Amino acid sequence: MSEAKIINIVSGKGGTGKTLLTAVLADLLGNENNSTLIVDLDVFVRGLTSLLYYHKKERLELIESDEISIADFFIDKGDLDISGKAKIATARYRTFDVVPSVSRVDEILTFTDLMPDTKSEAINLLSLLMKKFKTQYDFILLDSRAGYDELVAASHFISDVSVCVEEEDSISKITSNNLVNQLKEDSDSPIFRLTNKSRSTGQSTDNLAVDNLGLVPFDMDVMKTFGTQYFWTDITRTLYRSSIAKAWNNLSNKLGWNITVSEFRATPFGSDKVEKKLQFFSVKDRILLVYGLIIGFTGLLYPLIDISWIDNILSQPDGMVRVLAMFTGLFGFGLSAWIILKNKK
Ligand SMILES: Nc1ncnc2c1ncn2[C@@H]1O[C@H](COP(=O)(O)OP(=O)(O)OP(=O)(O)O)[C@@H](O)[C@H]1O
Numbered sequence: 022m023s024e025a026k027i028i029n030i031v032s033g034k035g036g037t038g039k040t041l042l043t044a045v046l047a048d049l050l051g052n053e054n055n056s057t058l059i060v061d062l063d064v065f066v067r068g069l070t071s072l073l074y075y076h077k078k079e080r081l082e083l084i085e086s087d088e089i090s091i092a093d094f095f096i097d098k099g100d101l102d103i104s105g106k107a108k109i110a111t112a113r114y115r116t117f118d119v120v121p122s123v124s125r126v127d128e129i130l131t132f133t134d135l136m137p138d139t140k141s142e143a144i145n146l147l148s149l150l151m152k153k154f155k156t157q158y159d160f161i162l163l164d165s166r167a168g169y170d171e172l173v174a175a176s177h178f179i180s181d182v183s184v185c186v187e188e189e190d191s192i193s194k195i196t197s198n199n200l201v202n203q204l205k206e207d208s209d210s211p212i213f214r215l216t217n218k219s220r221s222t223g224q225s226t227d228n229l230a231v232d233n234l235g236l237v238p239f240d241m242d243v244m245k246t247f248g249t250q251y252f253w254t255d256i257t258r259t260l261y262r263s264s265i266a267k268a269w270n271n272l273s274n275k276l277g278w279n280i281t282v283s284e285f286r287a288t289p290f291g292s293d294k295v296e297k298k299l300q301f302f303s304v305k306d307r308i309l310l311v312y313g314l315i316i317g318f319t320g321l322l323y324p325l326i327d328i329s330w331i332d333n334i335l336s337q338p339d340g341m342v343r344v345l346a347m348f349t350g351l352f353g354f355g356l357s358a359w360i361i362l363k364n365k366k
């Protein structure tokens with residue numbers, strides 16, 4: 022087996038969506054029979070390890086007694102592992118494996134015990150870690166912490182590529198620029214950007230900067246179901262998931278890897294533009310919006326067309342039924358308008 026390709030996921034500021042995007046990308050790769058591993062390097066926030074905790078039905082202990090976590094590996098400077106006393110834990114999560122950052126999801130750690138003191142120490146530790154897994158996997162994704170430190174610098178150095186996940190607001194852009202420039206200064210490994218939680222509609226990736234892999238839209242259901250059991254079924258047909266697939270295919274193409282994932286998605290709206298607007302609505306609100314419009318149109322059309330046979334069946338005075346239909350129609354449009362205004366807020 023050839024050596025794994027290492028992809029480092031970073032961001033200038035926190036909360037841009039790295040962890041979730043890393044998990045969805047790993048699942049896309051795993052679905053295409055690529056053996057994929059995610060290493061949770063964000064030992065204090067431990068977003069990915071928390072996803073694993075929920076996946077394991079809230080079991081606090083995430084590793085076996087003879088295994089070590091990333092935190093253990095860092096604290097012991099790799100010694101435990103080198104002496105062969107223990108092996109680094111991997112846990113199955115859907116179609117990929119995860120190395121948890123801690124052994125218990127609620128573990129309290131001491132920063133000074135844990136973090137490598139220098140960039141070269143961090144490079145040594147990460148290289149040792151990667152050596153363990155490089156021949157076992159096709160892809161290793163590193164879920165790094167937000168911002169910059171010795172470990173982020175080292176993870177960029179040892180990776181085949183880094184992807185900086187950013188949002189569209191100006192603070193995210195500045196922090197992202199700073200990080201990308203810093204990492205470019207540090208090492209020659211390629212680095213690309215990816216815009217997540219995008220609220221712009223209709224913009225194609227052709228207009229983006231050369232190093233931008235694309236736009237992943239904001240999706241209300243992604244935000245609402247994050248960490249829950251519904252998440253994976255809810256995102257199956259979303260533009261969110263297919264945009265990540267598209268971004269991956271862009272990256273793979275730019276680096277000449279030629280390993281693509283399926284971008285297929287059955288859209289109920291027939292247009293990405295319409296759907297990008299609807300991403301701000303949850304599934305419940307989308308259903309209410311469509312019901313409102315149907316009731317609105319049929320209710321208001323009813324008084325205008327000749328449907329006296331229905332009046333006969335209902336044996337209601339014609340005028341009364343029409344007035345009632347009109348009010349029902351107005352209620353339908355009112356419902357849709359309320360949903361739109363509520364979401365606009
Ligand atoms: N495209 C999206 N649309 C809507 N919400 C999103 C999207 N991507 C991520 N989110 C939400 O953003 C929040 C942060 O996501 P996540 O934890 O993956 O970010 P992160 O960059 O790993 O954060 P941290 O820097 O703390 O590690 C979550 O609530 C997630 O559901």
Ligand SMILES: [Mg+2]
Pocket residue numbers: 039040041063066068069164
């Ligand atoms: Mg994270």
